[in-house]
Amino acid sequence: MESDGITLKLRDVRAASGLSLSRVAEMTGVSKAMLGQIERGESSPTIATLWKIAKGFQLPLSALIGTSALRDPSDASVFRTVTFPGSLQVKIVFPFDPVLGAETFHVELSANQSHNSPAHAAGVTEEVFVLNGTLEVLRDGEWVPLNAGEGLRFSADLPHGYRAGAQGAAFLNMHHYAQPAELANQESILP
Amino acid sequence: MESDGITLKLRDVRAASGLSLSRVAEMTGVSKAMLGQIERGESSPTIATLWKIAKGFQLPLSALIGTSALRDPSDASVFRTVTFPGSLQVKIVFPFDPVLGAETFHVELSANQSHNSPAHAAGVTEEVFVLNGTLEVLRDGEWVPLNAGEGLRFSADLPHGYRAGAQGAAFLNMHHYAQPAELANQESILP
DNA sequence: TTACCTTGTGCGTTATAACGTACATATGAT
DNA sequence: ATCATATGTACGTTATAACGCACAAGGTAA
Numbered sequence: 001m002e003s004d005g006i007t008l009k010l011r012d013v014r015a016a017s018g019l020s021l022s023r024v025a026e027m028t029g030v031s032k033a034m035l036g037q038i039e040r041g042e043s044s045p046t047i048a049t050l051w052k053i054a055k056g057f058q059l060p061l062s063a064l065i066g067t068s069a070l071r072d073p074s075d076a077s078v079f080r081t082v083t084f085p086g087s088l089q090v091k092i093v094f095p096f097d098p099v100l101g102a103e104t105f106h107v108e109l110s111a112n113q114s115h116n117s118p119a120h121a122a123g124v125t126e127e128v129f130v131l132n133g134t135l136e137v138l139r140d141g142e143w144v145p146l147n148a149g150e151g152l153r154f155s156a157d158l159p160h161g162y163r164a165g166a167q168g169a170a171f172l173n174m175h176h177y178a179q180p181a182e183l184a185n186q187e188s189i190l191p
Numbered sequence: 192m193e194s195d196g197i198t199l200k201l202r203d204v205r206a207a208s209g210l211s212l213s214r215v216a217e218m219t220g221v222s223k224a225m226l227g228q229i230e231r232g233e234s235s236p237t238i239a240t241l242w243k244i245a246k247g248f249q250l251p252l253s254a255l256i257g258t259s260a261l262r263d264p265s266d267a268s269v270f271r272t273v274t275f276p277g278s279l280q281v282k283i284v285f286p287f288d289p290v291l292g293a294e295t296f297h298v299e300l301s302a303n304q305s306h307n308s309p310a311h312a313a314g315v316t317e318e319v320f321v322l323n324g325t326l327e328v329l330r331d332g333e334w335v336p337l338n339a340g341e342g343l344r345f346s347a348d349l350p351h352g353y354r355a356g357a358q359g360a361a362f363l364n365m366h367h368y369a370q371p372a373e374l375a376n377q378e379s380i381l382p
Numbered sequence: 383t384t385a386c387c388t389t390g391t392g393c394g395t396t397a398t399a400a401c402g403t404a405c406a407t408a409t410g411a412t
Numbered sequence: 413a414t415c416a417t418a419t420g421t422a423c424g425t426t427a428t429a430a431c432g433c434a435c436a437a438g439g440t441a442a
Binding site: 020021022032033036037039040046 | 418419421423428429
Binding site for chain 1: 235236237238239241252256284285293295297318320322340342344363365367
């Protein structure tokens with residue numbers, strides 16, 4: 001009933017598409033009676049039916065939910081520079097651990113500098129966390145902009161790349177390798 | 192009943208906060224029985240109750256909905272960090288991923304603030320990377336000092352703790368879990 | 383040990399989401 | 413005008429979300 005703060009955009013979406021309730025009922029598998037009640041706020045749908053609706057429209061769930069707020073600035077931190085000659089400045093933060101299947105690097109790019117990486121082995125996942133500056137990550141063929149304090153996780157089995165903004169960028173780069181199950185229960189190599 | 196494939200991250204969020212079902216029930220107004228059923232997928236919540244939960248955690252709704260991110264085309268899985276309150280300031284940088292068995296938090300401690308953590312489950316490894324300030328980490332009964340740009344990796348199945356220096360501290364905190372095989376193959380939610 | 387508290391889960395009841403069908407109005411065609 | 417088809421809403425039933433309470437397992441203290 002009273003869904004207090006939630007604004008559902010179903011009515012807008014449907015109006016934009018110009019489809020009738022009956023038609024939407026067909027393509028979503030949700031009864032038109034329910035669709036009507038949801039539209040006029042008489043019923044609060046479960047996420048399951050909300051998902052059916054989104055799927056029917058081939059929209060992400062967020063397109064139906066009144067997206068409340070995007071999130072905040074995270075202040076950048078000052079990192080003590082570790083100078084390193086080469087095209088990139090790379091420092092190993094956490095060495096590769098076979099039990100975890102993970103390693104972490106600290107990478108610095110100067111202003112407008114870019115770096116491309118070929119596809120890694122399947123099952124490799126990368127995470128990027130921007131420490132300061134602005135960074136763009138090439139993922140799935142498109143450049144995703146990131147600010148300090150923001151992170152991006154993506155599958156690394158496609159070609160990908162990084163390029164810094166006008167004031168350069170520093171970021172952490174985590175690599176996760178798929179863990180063969182038989183490796184999972186060795187004991188840790190940690191101190 | 193069948194909540195088909197929707198993955199809700201309530202369990203992860205609650206685990207990250209370290210709160211009990213009863214406690215979450217208090218701060219959200221949702222009965223702990225229902226919270227439990229939602230966590231183990233026995234019930235598909237309405238968006239109204241999902242909203243109550245998100246509001247209780249002071250999180251955006253998207254933080255609870257299974258970021259269908261697994262190859263949803265339009266969804267660039269850029270994780271804006273989401274904060275939730277408590278004794279310390281914690282933001283989710285990379286949400287828990289059952290395939291990786293890893294999650295990353297951004298933690299801030301005010302000046303001289305400390306935080307102790309009980310032993311986690313065996314097989315959990317933590318990594319700490321100091322963004323700014325000075326931090327001491329209690330590991331194996333001794334306090335290890337860390338400066339900005341330094342990292343520490345340790346096994347979390349012993350009691351451990353953090354305390355900031357005079358000017359406070361901010362750090363990334365990665366958790367690596369040993370991978371239970373049954374978590375790895377949840378079905379896709381996509382058509 | 384005996385209490386005592388807290389954890390999470392199971393059970394029975396109530397509230398309501400979701401369904402199918404029927405209804406009322408609207409538009410268009412004959 | 414009547415008929416026909418489509419719109420969205422109202423009704424009655426079923427499935428299930430959500431509740432409060434009670435229970436069993438684990439931990440702590442006296």
